[in-house]
Amino acid sequence: AQSVTQLGSHVSVSEGALVLLRCNYSSSVPPYLFWYVQYPNQGLQLLLKYTTGATLVKGINGFEAEFKKSETSFHLTKPSAHMSDAAEYFCAVSKTGTASKLTFGTGTRLQVTL
Amino acid sequence: EAGVVQSPRYKIIEKKQPVAFWCNPISGHNTLYWYRQNLGQGPELLIRYENEEAVDDSQLPKDRFSAERLKGVDSTLKIQPAELGDSAVYLCASSFDRRTTDTQYFGPGTRLTVL
Numbered sequence: 001a002q003s004v005t006q007l008g009s010h011v012s013v014s015e016g017a018l019v020l021l022r023c024n025y026s027s028s029v030p031p032y033l034f035w036y037v038q039y040p041n042q043g044l045q046l047l048l049k050y051t052t053g054a055t056l057v058k059g060i061n062g063f064e065a066e067f068k069k070s071e072t073s074f075h076l077t078k079p080s081a082h083m084s085d086a087a088e089y090f091c092a093v094s095k096t097g098t099a100s101k102l103t104f105g106t107g108t109r110l111q112v113t114l
Numbered sequence: 115e116a117g118v119v120q121s122p123r124y125k126i127i128e129k130k131q132p133v134a135f136w137c138n139p140i141s142g143h144n145t146l147y148w149y150r151q152n153l154g155q156g157p158e159l160l161i162r163y164e165n166e167e168a169v170d171d172s173q174l175p176k177d178r179f180s181a182e183r184l185k186g187v188d189s190t191l192k193i194q195p196a197e198l199g200d201s202a203v204y205l206c207a208s209s210f211d212r213r214t215t216d217t218q219y220f221g222p223g224t225r226l227t228v229l
Contacts (some may be wrong), residue, residue: 009154036220043118043205043220044157090156100172102218104156 002027003094006105014113019063021079021108023091026072033074034092034102035065044090050074061085086112116140118221120206126227132194135224139208140185141202147218148184148191149205157205163189164211193226 007022014094025031032051036044048059055067065076074091088109119138127133139146145164149157160179162170165186174181178197183189193200203223209216 004156041123041222043207043222045220046217049217092156101159101162102157104158106154106156 002031002095002103004091004093004103004105005075006089006108008108008111009106010111012113013081013112014037014045015083016080019076019081019110021076021089021091021110023065023074023076023105024072025074025091025093027093027095029095032094033065033067034094035059035063035074035076036089036090036092036104038090038107040087047076047089065071081110083112083114086110118206118208120204120221120224122224123222124225124227126229127196127198128229129198130195132192133196133226134193135191135204135206135226136189137189137200137206137221139189139206140219142210143208143219144186144211145209145216146189147207148181148189149207149220151205151223153202160191196226196228198228201226208212 003026005024025096034049035047038044047063048057050057050067058064063078067074080095088107090107091105094102121136147162148160151157161174161181163183164181181191203225205223207218207220209218
């Protein structure tokens, strides 16, 4: 079975500072990994995903994540936070080669301050 | 292009009452998902449809929950009777097909409050 652990339910950064949201996964087979963002009263929107190939994945809104198999991690980063980045972020995992069945983490709420 | 549409956006009912949620996926998307998101948690899959067929309903509490996807387009999720613990946001998502690499597009959800 796959699982995801997101370290830190709340993260606060200053505008312009580095954003780092942590995600560790557990999977008995090579995983596919995803980051979604959820703005208040909206559905989830895909930021980026790792399936195969390059381990550094670039997504929308300047976010990127790196798949590190040795560390079972898929941390999300953005060099410079913007006020509009304030939202809930979810890491998710699915099993390679199976039909879509995402297992989500509990989420990290990002707060951006002036 | 319109996204995934859900209605109603909010619903407040008393326990033991029935409730239904409606979802219209993105046009052309064959796979449809219903998730439940409890407060402070990530979404959890309830049921997945491929066209009209429910291919994964292992997490659906079948004693009180039911779902249908007539003609492989719109879908309805029903709870009867509702319990206090059913208070959550119910999310609908769709994807072009069932491959894991296909992006799931989520609707805004229906926030259910059971009193």
